[in-house]
Amino acid sequence: MTGGAEPAGPVRLAGVDDAPSLGRLLHAFNTEFDCPVPEVAELGTRFAGLLSGDDVLAVIAADPSGDGDDVGFGLITLRPTPYWDGPLAQLEELYVRPDQRSRGIGTALIDRARSESAARGAHEMHLIVATEDVDARRFYARHGFSDTDPDSGSGLLCYLRQL
Amino acid sequence: MTGGAEPAGPVRLAGVDDAPSLGRLLHAFNTEFDCPVPEVAELGTRFAGLLSGDDVLAVIAADPSGDGDDVGFGLITLRPTPYWDGPLAQLEELYVRPDQRSRGIGTALIDRARSESAARGAHEMHLIVATEDVDARRFYARHGFSDTDPDSGSGLLCYLRQL
Numbered sequence: 001m002t003g004g005a006e007p008a009g010p011v012r013l014a015g016v017d018d019a020p021s022l023g024r025l026l027h028a029f030n031t032e033f034d035c036p037v038p039e040v041a042e043l044g045t046r047f048a049g050l051l052s053g054d055d056v057l058a059v060i061a062a063d064p065s066g067d068g069d070d071v072g073f074g075l076i077t078l079r080p081t082p083y084w085d086g087p088l089a090q091l092e093e094l095y096v097r098p099d100q101r102s103r104g105i106g107t108a109l110i111d112r113a114r115s116e117s118a119a120r121g122a123h124e125m126h127l128i129v130a131t132e133d134v135d136a137r138r139f140y141a142r143h144g145f146s147d148t149d150p151d152s153g154s155g156l157l158c159y160l161r162q163l
Numbered sequence: 164m165t166g167g168a169e170p171a172g173p174v175r176l177a178g179v180d181d182a183p184s185l186g187r188l189l190h191a192f193n194t195e196f197d198c199p200v201p202e203v204a205e206l207g208t209r210f211a212g213l214l215s216g217d218d219v220l221a222v223i224a225a226d227p228s229g230d231g232d233d234v235g236f237g238l239i240t241l242r243p244t245p246y247w248d249g250p251l252a253q254l255e256e257l258y259v260r261p262d263q264r265s266r267g268i269g270t271a272l273i274d275r276a277r278s279e280s281a282a283r284g285a286h287e288m289h290l291i292v293a294t295e296d297v298d299a300r301r302f303y304a305r306h307g308f309s310d311t312d313p314d315s316g317s318g319l320l321c322y323l324r325q326l
Contacts, residue, residue: 034315038247046248055242080219082206082213123325124324128321128322129319129320130315130320132199132318137320147321157292158323161284163252163288
């Protein structure tokens with residue numbers, strides 16, 4: 001908490017009814033960073049499908065003032081691994097609306113994302129960050145994440161390709 | 164192909180019966196790189212469970228000589244995404260036994276991993292590589308993978324933490 005900012009509002013685990021709100025937030029996230037993104041309605045429809053399975057979780061931060069639209073979210077997928085029983089968690093998205101930053105909302109979201117994933121047996125959480133996104137890298141480091149392999153100490157790069 | 168090396172043997176999509184072979188190969192992979200890994204039998208049991216679902220694929224390279232143990236494998240997970248219909252593919256592991264390298268087996272495995280993932284509707288494949296693993300980075304770059312975001316051009320780092 002800094003200055004006179006309001007405390008973070010409640011963070012809830014998303015249900016299927018939250019799909020439209022998640023669609024709006026994911027759209028706002030990509031629009032802010034000039035990334036191509038499907039329409040809000042299409043995202044909402046897809047979130048409704050995703051949230052009906054047990055391999056996708058989302059956490060949502062309500063407006064701290066108690067009214068208005070939700071102000072942030074995290075999206076987590078769970079996938080199986082041969083290394084342990086229970087899933088590997090991937091934090092696919094984490095977003096707080098620009099006008100609501102520096103109020104602890106990101107921390108509340110990531111804490112809930114971690115606890116919900118651990119409650120489902122996940123031993124590890126992965127995420128991808130852009131090299132240039134120094135603020136995000138600092139945020140994740142502060143929350144115990146590292147971009148080095150705990151065994152080898154080597155840095156870890158994400159490679160991708162279209163199929 | 165280089166020199167007088169034998170051509171790569173056939174690559175097959177793994178079934179549940181291949182779980183023991185996958186356990187041996189994943190164990191050999193981690194042992195070669197001094198990474199902690201469960202016992203072969205435990206890995207085999209877990210692979211049998213993984214391969215019974217529709218969110219895990221494995222591809223296996225047989226011994227090119229036609230007898231002997233399998234010589235390489237790839238492990239792919241499929242997870243849902245809000246960005247498109249169909250899954251996002253993650254190449255979790257790709258391994259060729261040291262005595263069988265430089266014979267096109269890695270290429271045969273990754274080609275099959277890509278085609279099987281695309282056939283299931285995946286638009287994109289991700290993987291993690293250690294910064295210091297120059298050979299692997301060169302291999303993946305040669306196969307069309309990039310460690311930069313196609314939209315922003317920024318590098319992409321993998322962060323992780325234990326839960």
